[in-house]
Amino acid sequence: MSDTQRIEKAFELAGEQYAAIGVDAAQAVERLADVPISLHCWQGDDVGGFENLGGSLSDGGLQATGNYPGKARTPAELRADLDRAMGLIPGKLRLNLHAFYGEFDGKAVSRDAIGPEHFAAWIAWAKAKGIGMDFNPTCFAHPKAAGGLTLAHPDRGIRDFWIAHCIAARRIAAAVGRALGSPCVNNVWIPDGYKDLPADRKAPRERLKESLDRVFAEKADASVLRDAVESKLFGIGSECYVVGSHEFYLSYAVANRLLYTLDSGHFHPTETISDKLSAILLFLDEVLLHVSRGVRWDSDHVVILGDDLRAIAQEIVRGDFTRRVHIGLDFFDASINRIAAWVIGTRSTQQALLGALLEPAARLREAEAARDFTARLAILEHVKALPAGAVWDYFCLKHDAPAGLRWLDEVRRYEREVLSRR
Ligand code: RNT
Ligand code: ZN
Numbered sequence: 001m002s003d004t005q006r007i008e009k010a011f012e013l014a015g016e017q018y019a020a021i022g023v024d025a026a027q028a029v030e031r032l033a034d035v036p037i038s039l040h041c042w043q044g045d046d047v048g049g050f051e052n053l054g055g056s057l058s059d060g061g062l063q064a065t066g067n068y069p070g071k072a073r074t075p076a077e078l079r080a081d082l083d084r085a086m087g088l089i090p091g092k093l094r095l096n097l098h099a100f101y102g103e104f105d106g107k108a109v110s111r112d113a114i115g116p117e118h119f120a121a122w123i124a125w126a127k128a129k130g131i132g133m134d135f136n137p138t139c140f141a142h143p144k145a146a147g148g149l150t151l152a153h154p155d156r157g158i159r160d161f162w163i164a165h166c167i168a169a170r171r172i173a174a175a176v177g178r179a180l181g182s183p184c185v186n187n188v189w190i191p192d193g194y195k196d197l198p199a200d201r202k203a204p205r206e207r208l209k210e211s212l213d214r215v216f217a218e219k220a221d222a223s224v225l226r227d228a229v230e231s232k233l234f235g236i237g238s239e240c241y242v243v244g245s246h247e248f249y250l251s252y253a254v255a256n257r258l259l260y261t262l263d264s265g266h267f268h269p270t271e272t273i274s275d276k277l278s279a280i281l282l283f284l285d286e287v288l289l290h291v292s293r294g295v296r297w298d299s300d301h302v303v304i305l306g307d308d309l310r311a312i313a314q315e316i317v318r319g320d321f322t323r324r325v326h327i328g329l330d331f332f333d334a335s336i337n338r339i340a341a342w343v344i345g346t347r348s349t350q351q352a353l354l355g356a357l358l359e360p361a362a363r364l365r366e367a368e369a370a371r372d373f374t375a376r377l378a379i380l381e382h383v384k385a386l387p388a389g390a391v392w393d394y395f396c397l398k399h400d401a402p403a404g405l406r407w408l409d410e411v412r413r414y415e416r417e418v419l420s421r422r
Helices: 003-020 025-032 075-086 116-129 156-180 202-215 246-256 274-279 307-316 338-357 362-368 374-382 388-398 405-419
Strands: 039-042 091-099 131-136 184-188 226-230 259-263 287-291 294-295 297-301 325-331
Touching: 003 388, 025 338, 039 156, 039 338, 075 116, 075 338, 075 405, 091 116, 091 325, 116 131, 116 156, 131 156, 131 307, 156 184, 156 202, 156 226, 156 294, 184 259, 184 287, 202 246, 226 246, 226 287, 226 297, 259 274, 259 338, 287 307, 294 325, 297 307, 307 338, 325 338, 338 388, 362 374
Parallel strands: 039 091, 039 325, 091 131, 131 184, 184 226, 226 259, 259 287, 287 325
Antiparallel strands: 294 297
């Protein structure tokens, strides 16, 4: 039996098992193909960017650990690596780009002066692949962020600089959305906070609000641009106080009709973001997810198919939120092959979504409505052992991506032929 025949046969048998509990596996496969995942460019070079300004990542309270060889050093290398990774991932993808990945022809272009022209090659690349793109102003790794304050900085000149940068990023994002015919989500995250106990928690938040009001003064055309704001609990060097906390940004997003960004690493270690979706989406049209995996702290480990990820996917599917939740990834591990990191994290996210699409939703709801919590629990446990892997392999086959672990051979080959020569 060929590989293809084996996958098709296994899918057929799996389909029968799912049909027995009222689930249409073929329909789950179709629906999964419709849910885009935005791949974050920054896994490819440990959040380095291409400006060489001498700013350090830790200015933003971020830390990429590890020194696995072969990281991308130029935009062309990063695109080649993304090409390699994307070829090993089935289904619909987008690219999530940070502003400091622009192409400046060796010139130093100040971040408040960047424009769509600096992203022309990225846009052309995405267009050729037929994918959408998302964007982020880069408010870290820069001399003007060295004090750990940007939009909330007490110095008006520094605030003005970052406001101008965020406005430039919104213009670029709108141009990207227009060029690619798909709205670009532009996500503002800033590192601002204090390492130790603040004497004044109010003034920085007042300044941040005022800065954001200026950043978002021009109304977005939703057909090309969606604005998002990302909260955080703490960072390295901002352990005691983060200006843009959950309450701050959720309130700001609701008051200003923006997207709110939920990063799974930005809450207390035992707090999960899955439960927040059905609450927030009663009051906001859309949210952005940064799917990450915090281990002990906001360590941005590669996403795996664990309970947290499954619960996020279940909430998206059960709430019928696939069009209102923009799914982006946010992790950066420099201790393993970076292409493998993308492939593992993205495929796991898709597998979690597939698992949720394979739930016997109607039966579960019926049981709940009848207050038959015995059946609810029994069904939930039963489906965990059903052959979702066979459905996943079939999804890979349909989308010309390697099933099983065969993608790893391709990554190894690329490592030998390309990465090891860098
Ligand atoms: C930082 C935020 C933010 C960044 C990226 C690089 O804690 O999660 O989203 O990881 O913008
Ligand atoms: Zn994030």
